[in-house]
Amino acid sequence: MASLGTEMNGHIRPRIWAVGGGKGGVGKTVITANSAISLAQQGKSCIALDLDLGGANLHTVLGVPDPDRSLSDFLRRKVDTLSDTMVPTPYPNLHFISGSKALLEIANPKFSQKEKLIRHINTLDVDYVLLDLGAGSSFNTLDFFLSADEGVLVVLPEPTSVENAYHFIKAAFYRRLKKATRKTGVAEAIDKAMEEKVARGIQSPRTLIKNVLQINPEAGHALEEEAKSFKPNIIVNQARKRDDQELGNDIVQACHDYFGISVRNLGHIEEDESLKEAVRLRRAVVDAFPVSSFARSIHSIVRNLLGVRNYSI
Amino acid sequence: MSRDTLGRDYKLLDLKEGATAQEVRRAYHRKKTLYSEGSLATYSLLTPEQREEMLDKIERAYMRISRDIQSRLPTPEAPVSPESAPAPAPLRPGESLGAYLKQRREELGLTLRDIANSTRIRTTYLEHIENERLVDLPAPVYLRGFVLEFARVLGLPDPESITAAYLEMAKEENS
Numbered sequence: 095m096a097s098l099g100t101e102m103n104g105h106i107r108p109r110i111w112a113v114g115g116g117k118g119g120v121g122k123t124v125i126t127a128n129s130a131i132s133l134a135q136q137g138k139s140c141i142a143l144d145l146d147l148g149g150a151n152l153h154t155v156l157g158v159p160d161p162d163r164s165l166s167d168f169l170r171r172k173v174d175t176l177s178d179t180m181v182p183t184p185y186p187n188l189h190f191i192s193g194s195k196a197l198l199e200i201a202n203p204k205f206s207q208k209e210k211l212i213r214h215i216n217t218l219d220v221d222y223v224l225l226d227l228g229a230g231s232s233f234n235t236l237d238f239f240l241s242a243d244e245g246v247l248v249v250l251p252e253p254t255s256v257e258n259a260y261h262f263i264k265a266a267f268y269r270r271l272k273k274a275t276r277k278t279g280v281a282e283a284i285d286k287a288m289e290e291k292v293a294r295g296i297q298s299p300r301t302l303i304k305n306v307l308q309i310n311p312e313a314g315h316a317l318e319e320e321a322k323s324f325k326p327n328i329i330v331n332q333a334r335k336r337d338d339q340e341l342g343n344d345i346v347q348a349c350h351d352y353f354g355i356s357v358r359n360l361g362h363i364e365e366d367e368s369l370k371e372a373v374r375l376r377r378a379v380v381d382a383f384p385v386s387s388f389a390r391s392i393h394s395i396v397r398n399l400l401g402v403r404n405y406s407i
Numbered sequence: 408m409s410r411d412t413l414g415r416d417y418k419l420l421d422l423k424e425g426a427t428a429q430e431v432r433r434a435y436h437r438k439k440t441l442y443s444e445g446s447l448a449t450y451s452l453l454t455p456e457q458r459e460e461m462l463d464k465i466e467r468a469y470m471r472i473s474r475d476i477q478s479r480l481p482t483p484e485a486p487v488s489p490e491s492a493p494a495p496a497p498l499r500p501g502e503s504l505g506a507y508l509k510q511r512r513e514e515l516g517l518t519l520r521d522i523a524n525s526t527r528i529r530t531t532y533l534e535h536i537e538n539e540r541l542v543d544l545p546a547p548v549y550l551r552g553f554v555l556e557f558a559r560v561l562g563l564p565d566p567e568s569i570t571a572a573y574l575e576m577a578k579e580e581n582s
Contacts, residue, residue, distance in 0.1 A: 257451035337447070344441050344448030347421075351461075352452060 107216045108141075108223045111399060112242035116258030118229035120248045121331040122146070124369065126226040127155040128380045128392045129399075134187035135380070136396075138221040141180060143191045145238055146228040156183045156190055157376055164192040168214070169207055176214040185381065189220070208234060212241045231258075231265040239326075240270055244399055246327045246360065249345065251338035256345065259328065267299050267324055267355060274320045300354030321354055329395060330362040338362065360398045363391040413475055416468035428476050435469040470560070473525045495563055504573045505539035511561045512537075526556045533557065536573075541580050550574065 113126045130142040144152035161181045167173045180189040227235050239245045249259045275281035307314030330342045342359035349357045366388035372379040380389040417424050420434040442449055442461045495511050519530040535543045544550050554573045558566035
């Protein structure tokens with residue numbers, strides 16, 4: 095497999111990484127921006143795409159003025175191709191697309207537009223596209239998360255954030271199963287298992303699959319395969335204590351034990367004063383403070399994500 | 408005990424069969440911490456009942472694995488596992504409960520340290536229980552768990568009634 099992009103229908107498509115996290119203010123945007131710069135610094139061509147509905151500020155972290163072009167120009171056919179909505183950033187190899195306004199327009203009713211957008215993101219002529227997802231686990235967010243090659247969740251060492259992350263993982267998993275059932279026709283078995291939800295005490299994906307296996311073994315095995323191929327990643331941000339550094343591994347363990355889902359821990363990021371300093375300088379941390387603990391963590395996370403791909407091939 | 412159960416126990420603690428005693432202890436403590444009440448990772452994931460159930464599962468898996476490892480020790484003085492040892496003699500009326508526990512322990516070729524290792528009860532307490540040194544024993548609420556665990560690892564039939572009898576005896580002596 096070539097190191098740049100993945101082949102699809104004879105075309106090379108970009109690798110897509112989506113960064114979400116269920117909760118707002120966990121550092122998704124800063125992590126997306128700095129990871130994109132880290133990739134660009136390694137000579138990969140990248141696009142950072144802002145899909146944060148509520149608080150779109152990826153452009154600020156990247157040092158780009160709020161662009162007058164966005165995805166909505168593409169969806170309204172004001173421009174011919176998606177790449178016409180790209181704007182340059184101060185960083186070589188890195189472009190930016192604002193999608194926030196467009197997302198407002200394509201909210202729930204226009205499912206087909208979302209699908210179209212996902213299709214066109216896949217045709218962008220770059221090595222990597224990084225999606226900054228909004229907070230929450232709406233269907234929009236989940237679908238972008240699931241469309242990516244690597245879905246990344248940012249978690250803070252706080253009960254609410256951890257709870258949201260579990261909720262997100264479960265919601266994404268069920269969404270994925272639901273989509274898969276359209277193909278394999280196991281919807282009936284899932285529905286049946288879900289109807290008996292209360293009586294059978296189904297709380298986790300693992301129990302759901304167990305129940306489907308009893309009702310319809312063939313469908314159950316199909317779901318098992320789906321479960322195996324669902325591999326979200328997590329990052330613990332703003333780690334302060336030693337326990338916080340272990341949190342990522344603990345979540346991986348708990349997801350395995352209780353959901354039967356393998357989550358990959360990409361590493362933790364320690365609290366770092368250089369973040370505030372970088373904002374003041376209007377520069378990204380990996381650029382302004384390349385040897386800070388934050389920058390080193392970002393590089394290591396990016397390496398892990400790149401590695402994920404090599405191992406799996 | 409079936410190999411299936413044991414296989415599941417090893418899996419629960421994320422261990423491979425053939426793990427060393429130290430690896431088993433480490434895995435056990437890690438799992439226990441993960442599912443303890445103050446754990447951030449499982450705080451929002453489990454109901455109190457599920458947490459109890461999980462901790463109980465971990466505890467039992469650890470006990471069974473510990474016994475499995477002990478039974479595989481190649482040394483000639485390897486202790487007899489309670490399952491393969493001769494059935495314990497029934498408790499005679501009027502027999503001292505402490506002496507009864509001690510006799511059974513020696514019959515299995517286990518030292519107080521062995522018992523302490525598999526029950527996590529301090530050897531001094533085990534010794535006091537055997538010698539019925541009631542003044543030095545912990546409060547009944549702890550004592551209950553200690554005696555129950557002790558009787559259980561010795562493979563004695565009906566550990567609950569032995570424990571109840573022991574507590575009854577201790578209560579009478581103290582009053």
